[in-house]
Amino acid sequence: MLYEIVNDFPNEILKAKEPPFISLYQPTHRHRPENKQDLIRYKNLVQDIENSLKQKYPKKEIKSIMKPFYALAEERIFWNHTYDGLAILAAEGKCVIYNLQRPVKELAVVADSFHIKPLIRIFQSADRYHILGLNRNEFTLYEGNRYGFEEVELDPDVPRTAKEVLGEDYTESYITTGTYGGTGSGIFHGHGSRKEEIDKDIERFFRYVDRFVLENYSKPTGLPLILVALPEYHSLFKNISHNPYLMEEGIKTAHNAFTIDELKENVWEKIEPLYLEKTKKLVERYELARSKFLGSDDLAQVARAAFENNIDTILIEADRIIPGKVNPLNGKLEKGDLEHPDFDDILDDLAEIVFRNRGEVVVLPKERMPSNTGVAAIFRY
Secondary structure (H helix, E strand, C coil): CCCEEECCCCCHHHHCCCCCEEEEEEECCCCCCHHHHHHHHHHHHHHHHHHHHCCCCCHHHHHHHCHHHHHHHCCHHHHHCCCCEEEEEEECCEEEEEEECCCCCCEEEEECCCCCHHHHHHHCHHHCEEEEEECCCEEEEEEEECCEEEECCCCCCCCCEHHHHHHHHCCCCCCEEEECCCCCCEEEECCHHHHHHHHHHHHHHHHHHHHHHHHHHHHHHCCCEEEECCHHHHHHHHHHCCCCCECCCCECCCHHHCCHHHHHHHHHHHHHHHHHHHHHHHHHHHHHHHHCCCEECCHHHHHHHHHCCCEEEEEEECCCCCEEEECCCCCCEEECCCCCCCCEEHHHHHHHHHHHCCCEEEEECHHHCCCCCCEEEEECC
């Protein structure tokens, strides 16, 4: 396979060692007629990549490197089913493609490392969340961020319905009808004992869902969980839940009653205050660290600290690019042309170094940055 469509970040391709490292980003469109321009723009970006490669690599090698890009250009089905953005990373004969639920700025870079700042921003945990769509019969789990969400694909062997969870103990609900007084009108009624059994089933099913989501998703990620269910299920689920990540205020409507856009808007209303609070605390941490000489927004100083694995947390300005690179041998800054295959974006290099050293990388819009240099770092020591 020349390329693979993925949704995981970081991906194994980041372990590649040999240049060239190719990164392509472009906004795309979901519907016609807007999406007719997407392929044209893509081919222009591919041409930019070829021009960059020509400065360093022979024609025969370029043809081999670019195979996955040429193949994607011929995939009409792909271009008819894009989302809002596209990201492609390619190196060492491997190529991964991200269909993104948010637009990204157009960029095509050949360098000695990948350009990953846009992907860090999209996949960072600061604004991510889980949605639990729940009713008495089944549950659905979603994961998303401010730009959208997707259903979490569960293993086929994982029980998702009350019937699958409870097996032979599952109580079928039913309603009987009777007529009285000779009017012929039906009066609906049920049996108390059967209703009690059904209520017990619902509670047992909810306990299973709570335990499953907590152990497999909430604990490993630490993401907030929003319950989307009918009002009558909220109090029951919250009473039995042991999930500390379950938000106090959920959305009291059946999750399948919304359109995707409506659900996204309703969820982000709940999540945005958490996101703003997180970024505010990060900025306050930086300001405190800087006052103790344990933080800096000086590019050269931050680059040196990154090279020495001395950065705990780095804040990077989202849409800013400073052409050049951080020399991997000594941590010094080198300015250069973005179109040359030896150079990328200094801010992206810093993000990648800290990311690789297991520091925290947070990409923020310009208005939330505590500095005007494009970077703010909190040192380890």
